[in-house]
Amino acid sequence: xxxxxxxxxxxxxxxxxxxxxxxxxxxxxxxxxxxxxxxxxxxxxxxxxxxxxxxxxxxxxxxxxxxxxxxxxxxxxxxxxxxxxxxxxxxxxxxxxxxxxxxxxxxxxxxxxxxxxxxxxxxxxxxxxxxxxxxxxxxxxxxxxxxxxxxxxxxxxxxxxxxxxxxxxxxxxxxxxxxxxxxxxxxxxxxxxx
Numbered sequence: 001x002x003x004x005x006x007x008x009x010x011x012x013x014x015x016x017x018x019x020x021x022x023x024x025x026x027x028x029x030x031x032x033x034x035x036x037x038x039x040x041x042x043x044x045x046x047x048x049x050x051x052x053x054x055x056x057x058x059x060x061x062x063x064x065x066x067x068x069x070x071x072x073x074x075x076x077x078x079x080x081x082x083x084x085x086x087x088x089x090x091x092x093x094x095x096x097x098x099x100x101x102x103x104x105x106x107x108x109x110x111x112x113x114x115x116x117x118x119x120x121x122x123x124x125x126x127x128x129x130x131x132x133x134x135x136x137x138x139x140x141x142x143x144x145x146x147x148x149x150x151x152x153x154x155x156x157x158x159x160x161x162x163x164x165x166x167x168x169x170x171x172x173x174x175x176x177x178x179x180x181x182x183x184x185x186x187x188x189x190x191x192x193x194x
Contacts, residue, residue, distance in 0.1 A: 009047055010061065012037040016048075017058040021104045024111045025055050056118050062104045063126045070133055080141030081192075084134075084160075088184035091167055092177045099180070102172035106165060130164075131157045138191075147192060156191055163187040 015036040019028045030051060034041060048054040073090070077083040091099065105126050114120045134157035141147040147156075167175075167183055 007039065007043075012039060013048070013054075013058055013061050016054055017062055017104070020055055020058050021062075021101055021107065024107055025051075025113055026111065028055075052116075056122065059104065059108065059119060059122050063122055063129075066105075067126070067129050067133075070130065074133055074137050079146060080137045080144060081146045081188075083137055084141075084188060084191075085184075088164070088167075088188060089181060091171055092180040092184060094171075099171040099177070100174065103165075103168040106168045106172070110169070127161065131161045134160050151191070160187065160191065 015038075016033050019032050019036045022028075023032065028051075030041070030044075033051070033054065034044060037044065039047075044054065048057060070087070073087055074083045077086060105123050108114070108119060108123060114123060135153045138147060138151065138153035138156045138160075142149060142151055142153060163183070167180055170183070171180060
């Protein structure tokens with residue numbers, strides 16, 4: 001059943017985001033999107049434009065929501081080390097379904113959509129924001145003596161972000177919780193030795 005004409009765009013955009021997250025841009029059919037959003041085709045076009053515009057708005061929403069969740073998680077612990085452990089071990093604690101779904105940004109890159117300038121800009125902004133968050137936590141950890149003074153927060157953040165991206169790909173490929181937990185522990189141990 002279609003929604004009434006009055007609806008909250010972000011609410012139904014979140015539904016579209018879930019469809020793109022599962023099926024990717026190419027794999028998501030208009031009918032799947034309409035069914036998930038519970039709106040008619042004309043309402044979709046009137047509110048969001050075409051499928052590409054809907055996808056870009058969903059990608060921006062994902063970026064905003066994930067950035068907010070990441071910051072909340074990293075700020076939830078006074079200890080920088082504990083915050084990073086929580087972030088890295090969180091993926092292993094997810095359900096199998098959530099692990100297999102992975103990261104929408106990684107999925108977009110894997111699908112080859114970085115040739116779209118707007119999608120590429122959103123992905124690049126997300127990556128910069130993620131690395132900046134990690135750099136801030138590492139700088140806090142160095143200042144508090146939790147990490148060696150020789151650790152360069154910028155380089156460490158880039159290294160951790162690369163490891164995280166690899167773990168998301170592994171999770172989407174079916175890596176077990178135990179495998180993801182071990183890779184997290186290894187990455188964090190290596191960081192602490194720098």
